[in-house]
Amino acid sequence: xxxxxxxxxxxxxxxxxxxxxxxxxxxxxxxxxxxxxxxxxxxxxxxxxxxxxxxxxxxxxxxxxxxxxxxxxxxxxxxxxxxxxxxxxxxxxxxxxxxxxxxxxxxxxxxxxxxxxxxxxxxxxxxxxxxxxxxxxxxxxxxxxxxxxxxxxxxxxxxxxxxxxxxxxxxxxxxxxxxxxxxxxxxxxxxxxxxxxxxxxxxxxxxxxxxxxxxxxxxxxxxxxxxxxxxxxxxxxxxxxxxxxxxxxxxxxxxxxxxxxxxxxxxxxxxxxxxxxxxxxxxxxxxxxxxxxxxxxxxxxxxx
Amino acid sequence: xxxxxxxxxxxxxxxxxxxxxxxxxxxxxxxxxxxxxxxxxxxxxxxxxxxxxxxxxxxxxxxxxxxxxxxxxxxxxxxxxxxxxxxxxxxxxxxxxxxxxxxxxxxxxxxxxxxxxxxxxxxxxxxxxxxxxxxxxxxxxxxxxxxxxxxxxxxxxxxxxxxxxxxxxxxxxxxxxxxxxxxxxxxxxxxxxxxxxxxxxxxxxxxxxxxxxxxxxxxxxxxxxxxxxxxxxxxxxxxxxxxxxxxxxxxxxxxxxxxxxxxxxxxxxxxxxxxxxxxxxxxxxxxxxxxxxxxxxxxxxxxx
DNA sequence: CTGGTTCCATTAGCGATACTGATCGGGTGG
DNA sequence: CCACCCGATCAGTATCGCTAATGGAACCAG
Numbered sequence: 001x002x003x004x005x006x007x008x009x010x011x012x013x014x015x016x017x018x019x020x021x022x023x024x025x026x027x028x029x030x031x032x033x034x035x036x037x038x039x040x041x042x043x044x045x046x047x048x049x050x051x052x053x054x055x056x057x058x059x060x061x062x063x064x065x066x067x068x069x070x071x072x073x074x075x076x077x078x079x080x081x082x083x084x085x086x087x088x089x090x091x092x093x094x095x096x097x098x099x100x101x102x103x104x105x106x107x108x109x110x111x112x113x114x115x116x117x118x119x120x121x122x123x124x125x126x127x128x129x130x131x132x133x134x135x136x137x138x139x140x141x142x143x144x145x146x147x148x149x150x151x152x153x154x155x156x157x158x159x160x161x162x163x164x165x166x167x168x169x170x171x172x173x174x175x176x177x178x179x180x181x182x183x184x185x186x187x188x189x190x191x192x193x194x195x196x197x198x199x200x201x202x203x204x205x206x207x208x209x210x211x212x213x214x215x216x217x218x219x220x221x222x223x224x225x226x227x228x229x230x231x232x233x234x235x236x237x238x239x240x241x242x243x244x245x246x247x248x249x250x251x252x253x254x255x256x257x258x259x260x261x262x263x264x265x266x267x268x269x270x271x272x273x274x275x276x277x278x279x280x281x282x283x284x285x286x287x288x289x290x291x292x293x294x295x296x297x298x299x300x301x302x303x304x
Numbered sequence: 305x306x307x308x309x310x311x312x313x314x315x316x317x318x319x320x321x322x323x324x325x326x327x328x329x330x331x332x333x334x335x336x337x338x339x340x341x342x343x344x345x346x347x348x349x350x351x352x353x354x355x356x357x358x359x360x361x362x363x364x365x366x367x368x369x370x371x372x373x374x375x376x377x378x379x380x381x382x383x384x385x386x387x388x389x390x391x392x393x394x395x396x397x398x399x400x401x402x403x404x405x406x407x408x409x410x411x412x413x414x415x416x417x418x419x420x421x422x423x424x425x426x427x428x429x430x431x432x433x434x435x436x437x438x439x440x441x442x443x444x445x446x447x448x449x450x451x452x453x454x455x456x457x458x459x460x461x462x463x464x465x466x467x468x469x470x471x472x473x474x475x476x477x478x479x480x481x482x483x484x485x486x487x488x489x490x491x492x493x494x495x496x497x498x499x500x501x502x503x504x505x506x507x508x509x510x511x512x513x514x515x516x517x518x519x520x521x522x523x524x525x526x527x528x529x530x531x532x533x534x535x536x537x538x539x540x541x542x543x544x545x546x547x548x549x550x551x552x553x554x555x556x557x558x559x560x561x562x563x564x565x566x567x568x569x570x571x572x573x574x575x576x577x578x579x580x581x582x583x584x585x586x587x588x589x590x591x592x593x594x595x596x597x598x599x600x601x602x603x604x605x606x607x608x
Numbered sequence: 609c610t611g612g613t614t615c616c617a618t619t620a621g622c623g624a625t626a627c628t629g630a631t632c633g634g635g636t637g638g
Numbered sequence: 639c640c641a642c643c644c645g646a647t648c649a650g651t652a653t654c655g656c657t658a659a660t661g662g663a664a665c666c667a668g
Contacts (some may be wrong), residue, residue, distance in 0.1 A: 001307060001377055001380065001381065002306060002307070003305060003306070003307070012328055017644080017645095018644075018645060018646095019643085019644065019645080027627080027628095028627075028629075029644080029645070029646095030627080030628070030629075030645090030646085030647085030648095031626075031627055031628075032645095033645060033646060033647085034318040034626075034627080034646090034647090035626085037647095038625095043381070043384050045388040045389075046386060048542065050637095050644085050645060050646090051634085051635070051644075051645075051646095053645090056386045057387045057388075058387050061380070061383045061384050061387055061465075061582075061585060062383075062384055064465055065377075065379065065380035065381075065383065065464060065465070066380070068376065068464060069373060069376050069377060069478050072369060072372065072373050072376065073305055073369075073373060075369065076365070076366055076373065077305065077326070077347070078369070078371065079365045079366075079368075080347050080349060080365050080366055083361045083362050083365055084348070084349040084361075084362050089637055100441070107620090132495075149455075151453075152456065160368070160369060160372060161368055163657085233494045240428065248345035276364070277348070293629090308653090320619095321616095322613080322614065322615075322616060323614085323616080330658090331656080332656075332657055332658075333615080333616075333617095334616095334617085334618085334619095334656080334657070334658075335655075335656055335657075336616095337617060337618085338617090338618095338655075338656085339655085341617085354615085354616060354617090355615075355663080355664070356617075356666095357615095357616090411609060506646090
């Protein structure tokens with residue numbers, strides 16, 4: 001179970017082709033074939049059906065493990081690189097689309113003022129991509145948002161020794177067209193809306209999957225899917241009656257054709273958390289500027 | 305970052321000796337020396353100080369990653385073995401000392417009656433050992449107990465694709481000597497007891513570390529440590545005034561020299577959860593007998 | 609100070625490993 | 639039925655990773 005073999009196994013399974021994977025990885029087709037054979041010999045089970053190339057049950061299981069293992073190996077590398085070597089001259093931040101970046105932008109600018117030689121960058125990415133980016137060392141800090149009960153931590157992808165700190169929390173609102181029968185309510189219960197028509201907009205609103213996980217209720221069926229991250233487009237969809245959307249209260253500006261009704265029950269808040277590994281020098285300056293609320297640390301970790 | 309190298313690195317760091325680790329692993333000392341050198345060359349950093357053998361900062365970081373990575377690799381192996389190959393003729397269960405094994409013992413016996421050819425076994429282990437044992441495939445099912453807010457899952461060691469199900473929940477009680485001033489109370493708030501003298505008995509009572517993590521309060525200092533798992537000894541210690549202990553209500557039998565006062569706040573319950581990977585045939589029979597309450601599944605997993 | 613001991617590093621040599629390039633064979637589509 | 643695509647297999651070779659032997663530093667006893 002050499003990581004090398006795992007990596008090519010993942011590539012083969014993803015591309016459903018030995019030869020394509022070989023080209024991707026810079027091997028010959030023969031090498032890939034032998035690597036897969038070695039893996040199968042080691043585990044004593046066929047992992048792939050050939051022609052067409054499809055994972056077997058065992059292969060599927062291995063795939064589910066391989067990605068996190070490879071991620072964790074990268075994370076270890078990145079972690080070690082951070083503690084050794086000179087402090088880097090850049091500061092790369094990542095944020096999920098709905099994260100509260102208010103403090104971050106200011107802090108980034110402030111760090112650049114204090115350390116003019118460091119270049120700064122900010123990328124907006126999916127929630128998981130932010131966390132894995134930080135783990136891999138491609139980002140120095142990440143800002144991730146999500147929905148939880150007020151006292152619970154966000155449920156992030158587990159990658160080991162990352163620290164988190166709460167940056168801000170706020171209410172959630174249901175966005176409805178102004179003409180909707182519930183638009184005049186002052187508060188809404190989620191249970192009443194399980195059967196409403198929702199827009200599934202993973203990048204522009206709270207993803208319905210996350211909602212189902214937290215609310216434990218089933219339902220929340222998507223009648224419409226929006227794959228962009230543009231908030232104004234999403235709100236236009238809501239106004240046009242494509243469905244409802246759950247959003248952090250802070251992002252819904254007053255619009256005449258929309259109503260934004262606070263969520264009353266269950267008690268859920270929108271929260272953005274700061275994620276980072278052991279801090280490089282510029283990143284430490286940044287987090288110092290951001291750390292207002294109480295610090296918290298991932299399981300099995302201590303904050304320096 | 306071959307797992308092979310990681311494994312010997314962990315062994316060397318643990319034993320603080322190249323030669324001892326070599327003997328443990330069945331290598332020559334030379335091989336171990338070369339493996340460590342290879343790892344250091346790969347990462348570009350010294351991982352160990354020699355004479356005496358001590359991890360450097362980078363080595364320490366690597367150690368924190370290596371154990372979970374190796375565990376996860378073992379878990380992948382075990383997972384694959386479970387889906388392939390004949391159903392095993394044994395059923396190995398593990399349970400943490402305070403887990404509610406009431407239903408389990410009956411279920412084990414029932415499975416043996418239904419499938420006379422399977423041999424059954426039960427091991428009482430530490431909480432983490434139960435979870436890692438299940439992950440590694442050394443156990444087919446595990447019963448783990450812990451303390452949480454009523455609607456929260458137990459915070460288990462993260463090893464990937466394990467499923468969990470609630471088996472039972474119950475109240476928590478504070479065990480006090482009968483002569484204690486608070487012994488006559490009908491309920492106690494944990495906040496009032498942060499500064500009391502506690503007995504830290506990780507195997508015989510709720511570990512104070514878990515208590516601190518869940519209650520978010522600091523304090524709960526240990527005035528006395530008991531490393532056994534014998535409940536009667538712990539209760540005798542409490543009666544003798546060595547300190548307080550937090551226990552699941554169900555395990556404190558009436559004793560004249562003891563009081564067991566329910567915990568009123570914060571709202572915490574004692575819960576035992578069933579942990580398992582994909583189920584072998586006998587294990588499936590067992591869990592079917594145990595699954596009364598609602599099923600729940602770990603992040604990133606689906607229950608079959 | 610000296611000889612012995614312990615421990616890790618280094619080197620030489622050898623067997624195993626893992627790659628490339630070429631070839632084979634089966635399945636597919638024109 | 640032929641051409642082609644794709645994965646398996648084989649031969650050959652370079653590299654890797656092990657053992658065995660040796661080297662050198664630190665430590666200890668006398």
